[in-house]
Amino acid sequence: MDASAIAARLASGVITPLVKKLFVSEGPGAGLVDHPVRVSSLVSFTGEKRQLTDADLHKLTRGLLRSAMGSPDNGERPVPPGEEEAVALALARTLTHLGDLEMDDVQAVRMGPQALAQALKAAGPDCTRDLSADGAYLHDALLTSACLHILHFFTQRSTFVARTLVEHSGQLAQVIAKTDLLLARNPSPVTKDTLFEERYAAHIIQKHGMLTIYGIDLSRSPEQWPLGTAYLSLEADLDRDTRHAMIRAEHAFNGRDRVLLRGVAGSGKTTLVQWLAVTTAQQDLTVLDSGAPLASLIGRVPFVLPMRTLTRQHDDLPTPDEFLHRTRCPLAGAQPAGWVDRVLASGRGLLLLDGIDEVPKRTRERTRRWLQDLLATYRKNVWLVTSRPSAVRDRWLATEKFTELSLAPMSREDVTSFIHRWHNAARSVSEQEERNQLDTYEASLVTAIRTKQDLARLATNPLMCGLICALHCDRRGYLPSGRKELYDAALSMLLARRDRERDMEAPDGIELTEEPKVRLLQRLAYKFILNGKSELDRSHAERVIADTLPSVPVAAAQGDATAIFQHLLLRSGLLREPAIGTIDFIHRTFQDYLGAKAAVEEGDMALLVLRAVESQWEDVIRMAVAHARPKEGAEFLMDLIRRGDGSTSGYRRSQLHLLATAAVEHATELEPRVRAAISERAGALIPPRSPREAHDLAAIGPVVLELLPGPERLSDEEALLTAHTAVLIGGDAAIPLLRRYQDHPDPQVRQLLCNAWHRFDTVSYAEGVLADLPEEDVHFEIATPEELSTFGKLGGRSRIRVSKGFDTIRLVQGLRPDRVTHLWLPAEQSATWYWLAAFSRLDTLTLDPSTEPVDVSSLAAHPFLRVLRIPSNQPVVGREALIDKVMVTPYQPDPGIDPAV
Incomplete structure (x- = not known):
């Protein structure tokens, strides 16, 4: 051309x-x-x-x-x-x-x-x-x-x-x-494609550029917020055999182009999909080309494929030319003929398949074959598949060379950042008096999260953090202590107080209190679950309401099923219509919570036990224990245990025993014999023997910490996985256990403890774990200013790795340079390296990867530097100045390690 x-x-x-x-x-x-x-x-x-x-x-x-x-x-x-x-x-x-x-x-x-x-x-x-x-x-x-x-x-x-x-x-x-x-x-097809891609990119930015923040119901509060303001970067755990590296989730494509991302409900999977789609559509080179983590998104075209939408009314899955039609994109009819095929054939696609767990179980294997066909036909694109943790087995896409990542529970720093962002968003639409109150609420909530273990246990993902922030403001600083109480309070806020505090006076002529709304919505939620769907036709939803109305006379007296359903859709805050004629809940968690309530009230506990092996029912079963009466819940848990005991599949047995263990925390009262039986089964799964088992145990929560052993009589691999489980659970309760691993002979175990600092309270972790941790063969990682300040109080260390964003002068002041022998820095830390002369004992310098050339000539002036380690493909300027002075050693950087962590 x-x-x-x-x-x-x-x-x-x-x-x-x-x-x-x-x-x-x-x-x-x-x-x-x-x-x-x-x-x-x-x-x-x-x-x-x-x-x-x-x-x-x-x-x-x-x-x-x-x-x-x-x-x-x-x-x-x-x-x-x-x-x-x-x-x-x-x-x-x-x-x-x-x-x-x-x-x-x-x-x-x-x-x-x-x-x-x-x-x-x-x-x-x-x-x-x-x-x-x-x-x-x-x-x-x-x-x-x-x-x-x-x-x-x-x-x-x-x-x-x-x-x-x-x-x-x-x-x-x-x-x-x-x-x-x-x-x-x-008329050139290439030109038509270019012009259409501009329109399509604008559509993606408009459609996915807003994010719902649940519970901000102050005066003049919008329902959605700009994604750039509300998005919170979360961590994902890269499982590579027994080696674990925490990376920022949006950096999933750094060194890999096929990723299966697992995460529990509310952990931010869909939000990440939105962020990747919008960031790619914007093609802001100051963001995308700022370094290796996002460089693979340059020049790509994003396709957001919600699996619930693709499979809602169709037995077959779409071909590429049907992507836009099946996802209800208004530009579907305007796309040039063969455009999607040309994009994918040229390897420019970013395919985001969101929610494999929302595909009915009977068609999940067929979905996998459909994906395999796409992968075989269009090999050079970038792919992300998201799922709840147990919806697909380990290595489900391993033959297609997918890397598996798991969204980690939010660290203490992430939670604090979320609270700050939430209150900033609320302040932006508030009166001065409300802003003053929000300042007070923010400070008190941060303190409460840091000091109250029961509250910290709940604040593990963006959804739960959002509800906690909303309820804390709504109840003027008071918060319920359990997950069930938290959801009950959230439903009360959405269903009852929301309209009343906004002075909404029955605009549709229908006035329902909280109780009848809950009864109608829980029946609707249960129908969603029984059908294995996250979406229903509106006509189907109205039939469910019609069937339920006779048992809710206060609602039946105010209108027919169509009118009552319309009222719930517009006024409950829990339902939405993503496309004309299609209904879903604003979040799957609310659907599961209400559906569990309906199942318990209808006496369907035996059905829940039967469905316990299906991933779509896991949260329903856990919430059912919370809704059940004490004896009813105890018998239900024992039925889960007995079904696990009788399973001929080791995987199923572990799955059912873990589910029973996870459900224990929701029981308000439990007989000692039942608790003992569950602890015995859970003990058989400890120590974890694979990264997947570690994640499954961590998902249960802090109760597992009581069962995790110390390092004695564990192999190095088991010790690493056990410590990793405790790190994922987090919280102050994990610190005493991790302290027992600080003298472990395997440096991988001790390096894990160093890497985990930012996931805990800075001072508590430094004093409880790092203060007495041997330093001869691990790098102490510093990722935040608070860690740098605390590090000096520890007396410094000889081996240090520093993340991006630190001022060079502050590093010299905070690192105790007279002790440092091995230093690991971002390659772009500074243009020249003369300042390293302050590190009089520095023997080895390691640089993280950079997309830009690094000038190392000034290192020749350092009197004691002996070794410079640089990535094997790192462009370097001034290397000749180091000849006979500094040995330059290339190394292969682990693509899973994010230098910012």
């Missing part, structure tokens, strides 16, 4: 946002001058107003090139793939000469785009020296296109230019408009 044709592909919607980043962003009115402005004073990568580094500029030109190239069509690329990076780098170097031009914006506009491009080339004649003829031609075409938009930017910025150069301004705007119109009329 001709290079000029490729450059012409750049519609204004693609290139304008990139061009704007080349220039300083100033406050309102800053550009309204009555005189010309020097071009060199406007650029954002030189001088005192510098906002872009050379590396940032390179990222922008790389993105510009990717946008222009589009799909890698066979034989249509103007330069070999290996030279594309060189073209991007040459274009970045040419654009830096905007800061060298001896002209103002008026003169530049008068020159026109071609002349400006020639001036930039003349200022940097060596920029294209190493390119082939085709590469130089592509560089020039892209440069001219960029100059057109640069000049148009000038005309929009300055009133002087706009007033004195109306003709030039109009001509530039006309050229850009004609380019966009030509692109729109061009």
Whole structure:
């Protein structure tokens, strides 16, 4: 394909946002001058107003090139793939000469785009020296296109230019408009795809760019919040044999392109899917190309595929051309013929299959075969599959080379961050008096979470944290202590107090108190569960209400099933209509809680035991124990135990015994014999013998800590898995157990203890676990300012690993440099390394991976540094200065380790 044709592909919607980043962003009115402005004073990568580094500029030109190239069509690329990076780098170097031009914006506009491009080339004649003829031609075409938009930017910025150069301004705007119109009329499939992808990206951002934060019901409170404000980065546990690495969940595709992500209800799986889809659709290179973790999302097209929607009314699963139709995308009819196939065939897709656990069990294996067919046909795309933990067995997609991750319970730091974000969101729509109250509530809730174990046990995922924040405000600082009480209070807030406190006076003529609403909704929830669905047709839901109304006379007296259902849909806060004619609960957890209540009241305990092996019923069974009367609950738990004892499958036996153990915490009263029987079965599963068993045990909660053994008589692998289980459970109650592992001879066990610091109270963990932990063969990890401050009080250590974001001066002050012999730092910690002279005993320096070259020449001045460890593929500048002074040792970084953790 001709290079000029490729450059012409750049519609204004693609290139304008990139061009704007080349220039300083100033406050309102800053550009309204009555005189010309020097071009060199406007650029954002030189001088005192510098906002872009050379590396940032390179990222922008790389993105510009990717946008222009589009799909890698066979034989249509103007330069070999290996030279594309060189073209991007040459274009970045040419654009830096905007800061060298001896002209103002008026003169530049008068020159026109071609002349400006020639001036930039003349200022940097060596920029294209190493390119082939085709590469130089592509560089020039892209440069001219960029100059057109640069000049148009000038005309929009300055009133002087706009007033004195109306003709030039109009001509530039006309050229850009004609380019966009030509692109729109061009019958080329590639051009049609590009234009449609712009519309589709805008749709994804609009559809998934908002997040519901449950329970913020203050005055003028919206129901949804911008995803960028509300999103909380959570951790996932990468299971690789017995080695465990915590990574940030959104970095799941760092070094891998097929991921199966497990997480309990409310843990943030769907929110992560939304964030990945929106981030990919936005294609903000300052985010995506900031480092390796997100680089694989550049240039991709996201497809959000909620499995509940794909399987709701169809026995068959969709082919790629049906993705948009089956997910009810309003642009489905406008997509160019064969567009999805072209995207996937070129390896540009990001496929997000959300909720495998919501596929009926009878069709789950067929779903797996459907996914295998897609994987075999479209190999080069990026795939994420989410599921509740036990819905699919271990290594369910191992033959397809999927990496399994598990969303970890929220750390103490995550919970504190969530509380802060929640109250910030609430403050943004509150009156001054409410804001003052929210300040008080936030501070008291953070203190309560840190000091009350029963409350900390509940605050383990975003959903529960949101309910806790809402109830804490709603009840003016009072909180229930158990999970059942928490849900009861949340339902009361949503069903009864919400309308009353908003002065809603029966706008539909129907007034129902909390009790009849609960009875109707629990029956509806139970019908969802019995049908194995997370969505129902509206007509089906109305029939359920019609069948239930005779037993709820106060509701029957106010309207028929259609009217009552409409009232519940609009006023309960628990139901929604994601598409016309389709109904679901706002969150699966509410559905399971209400369904469990219905099952217990209808005496269906035997049915619950029968369904206990089905993953979709797990939370229903746990909540049923909470709703049951003491004797009823005890017999139910014993039935689960007996069914597990009689199972011929070891997996089923463990599953049922673990489920009974997990349900114990919900029982308000339990006979000692029942508790003893359950503890005996759970003890047979301890110590854990695989990462999956460790996660299953941790999901049960703090009650497992009482059963976990110390390291005595455990193998190294068992000790590592047992300690990992305790880390996942977290809380102050885990610290005494972990202290018993601090002298373990296996360095992997002790390294796990070092890595886990940020998941606990900083001071308590440092004093209880780290203070006496041997340091000779592990790196003490520092991830937060609080940890750095506490670290100095420990007296420092010899081996230290530091995450990103620390000021160099603070590191020197806080790390006790006179003790440090081995230091592990982000490669981008600083431009030069002379400051390391403060570490007078430093022997070995390790650098984390970076996408940009690292200049190591200044390390030659360090008097004692003997070894420099760098990633094997890390670009390095100044290596020759280290010859005969420092031994440079390449190492293969573990793609699962997130340097920020």
